[in-house]
Structure formats: structure tokens, C-alpha cells
Amino acid sequence: MSGSLHVATIAGIRININYTWLIVLVLLTFSLAVGWFPFAAPGLSTGAYYLLGFIAAILLFVSVLLHELAHSIVARARGLPVSSISLFIFGGVSNIEQEPRSPGVEFQMAIVGPVTSLILGGISWLLAQAVGSASRPVTAVLLYLAVANVLLGLFNLIPGFPLDGGRVLRSIIWRASGSLRTATHWAARVGQVVAFLFIIWGIIQVFTGNLVGGIWIGFIGWFLLQAAQSANTQVMLEALLRGVTVRDVMRPVAAAVPPDLTLSQMVNGYMLPLGLRAVPVTRDDQLAGLITLADVRHVPRDEWDQTPVGRVMIPLERLHAVGPTQSLNDVLPLMAHQDVNQLPVVAADGRLLGMVTREAVVHFLEVRRGLGVNEAERRTNTRLPAAPASPVPPAPPHATGAPS
Ligand SMILES: [Zn+2]
Secondary structure: OOOEEEEEEEOOEEEEEEHHHHHHHHHHHHHHHHHOHHHHOOOOOHHHHHHHHHHHHHHHHHHHHHHHHHHHHHHHHOOOOEEEEEEEOOEEEEEEOOOOOOHHHHHHHHHHHHHHHHHHHHHHHHHHHHHHHHOHHHHHHHHHHHHHHHHHHHHHOOOOOOOHHHHHHHHHHHHHHOOHHHHHHHHHHHHHHHHHHHHHHHHHHHHOOOHHHHHHHHHHHHHHHHHHHHHHHHHHHHHHOOOOEHHHHOEOOOOOEOOOOEHHHHHHHHHHHHOOOEEEEEEOOEEEEEEEHHHHHOOOHHHOOOOEHHHHOEEHHHOOOEOOOOEHHHHHHHHHHHOOOEEEEEOOOOEEEEEEEHHHHHHHHHHHHHHOOOHHHHHHOOOOOOOOOOOOOOOOOOOOOOOO
């Protein structure tokens, strides 16, 4: 997610906060200071109410984080890699890099989040009872956390994908039908219905005078709708690309340069004439790195004559090279995760074989759809030539984001 700040690492999982979350922090602090604490703990100063509002908002943030950590820890215990947790305007997201391999795992991963929230709500409520009238401000914070966590748990149990309840639904359909694709299709459908209901509810709220609340609910609906649709598209894409390997879609590189070439030679000899936004750097056929427009731009122009490509390129260790036999279904998430449009394809001996680009994948899918070819037919009939045998003209410019 763009615009995120890395704040901590817990159990090897990066915790990122998106700047949109700060908007929530301010709004929540304000609304709690004005709308909740003066009633729950009367007789305090305005400053005290803002302080309580801020503390309660931060503790809610911790609650959302614990909800996400529960998902992530179960996912990791079941062998799925978890890179990070992001907190943003609508809550939190665990960035789990693979789909669960069985409905049982999906069920456990999904249900543990809402269960955590409900338990946190219960604990807060019990603590509030224990503190009682001994400290009204503390009790007011605890009661707020009790209500907020229970609502968080219940909201997430709504059975529309991508909410946790939608994942639970998906795991049940998956178990019953044996097909992740069918299950995702239906869970996403229900998710779309839920999203539309939110949008309609938001619109009704706006027209009945609750402008801010209505817009908020409408936005949540819109967000859910996007997520449900992309989940469905994702699964359809996976089905279409099943059995397709990197070799099937990769393209030969238009040019590769040695690391000791200067930036001006590289720009004038390759980037400009060939219209390239990224050029692979090779040393005796072996991939050594990749240099992009962005890397070149970081160097002042008057230093281009003295700066070798090898000094500013993204070195091999930071590049995510893929092998020719890797499944495209494993490579696309890597591209999305790294936020790059192309990945170098490297043989087992380190030789650069070509590039796999998002555009090439889209093109491949279009051709395949145009021909009405599916993978099962393709494997039994004559094999289509994989990559173009003749040298292709320089690929159109691709934005290649450096993994910054
Ligand atoms: Zn959750």
C-alpha cells in the first residue's frame, strides 16, 4: 500500500501504518472527546476528554492490530508466508502472500480474527466491571473498547468476501464443492451484495441528514465492492493461467549493458534510441542487475559521464529474478507485491533469458481468449510456439519500480 510508514516488526511481521489511518485517529479522538467521554465520565476538563479520546483511539488501534496479528500468526503457523500488516482508513489488512491450501486452513485463519475481537471486547467489559466507579475515566475507556471490539468482531463476521465472514463462507463452500474457484465466485457474489447494501444504506443516511456517517458507510461499501470484485478477478485469472509458465510469456530482452558502461553511454546508446525505461545489466551473460529511468534520474546530469551503470543499478540481490519453468500464478503475485511491471527471467546457471512483463501476460491472455484455447486443449494438441522465435522489436516502455 502506498504512503505507508513502517512502525514496528512483531514476530517477524512488518507493521505498517498508512497515512489515511492518521485521519481516523484525529476523527476518532475528536468524536470520542465530544460525543462519548463527557457522558461516560462527567465533570472533567475539555483537555482531559481529548486525552481520553486519544488514549481510547490508540487502544482501538492496538485492538485492530491484535485482530490482524491473530490472522497472521495462524496463517504463518499453517505455512503461509506473511510479509506485513497494514493499518489504514478502514482498519487493517494482513498481507498473506498465498491463498490457503485447504478449506480447513482458510476457516481457521478467517475465524480467529473476529474471535480475537470478541474476546478482547469481553475482557474489556469484565475489566470495566472490575474497575467500576473507582475510576470513571478508566471505566469509560474500557466500556468503549468493549463495544468497539464486539462491533468489530460482529462486522467482520458478515458473510461477504473479503470480510472474515466471507472467508468463512468461502471455506464452507470450498469444502462442500471441492473448488476454490466456485467458492470464491459465490463468496465474492455475496460480498458484492453486502457492499451494495452498505452503499444504499449510506445513501439513505445522507438523505436523512446523517451526512458524515452516510458518506463513511458508503465508502466502506465502495471499498468492499472493489475488494470483492478483485478477489473474483484474481481467482478467474488464476484459473486461466493454470499450467502457464514464465517461458510461455517471456520476451527476449531488447538490450543488455555491461556494468562498467557510463550512464551517458547507456542513456544515449540504449535507453533513448530503443525507448527503454529499464535495461538489464549483465556481466558475461550473467544477470548482474537492472537499471531504470528512476535510478538514472537520481544522479545529477553532470555526473553521467563518470558514473558507471554498476554503481546505480538495482543489484541482483535486490532484484526478484524468476526461472523459466516457474508458474505464472506464482510470479504475478510477486510482481504485484514488489509493485514492478517486469521481472528478469534467469536460467539455473544465472544466464539472462528474457523478461516477463505485465503487458506480455495481458497480451498472452488476449490471444488465448481470441483463439478460444484453454490449457487442457493446448497440452493435448500441438504445442503452440512458446516465445516468439524471431527477435521482437524493442518492448514498449514499462515503468519498472525499483523495490524501494
Ligand atoms: Zn479480520
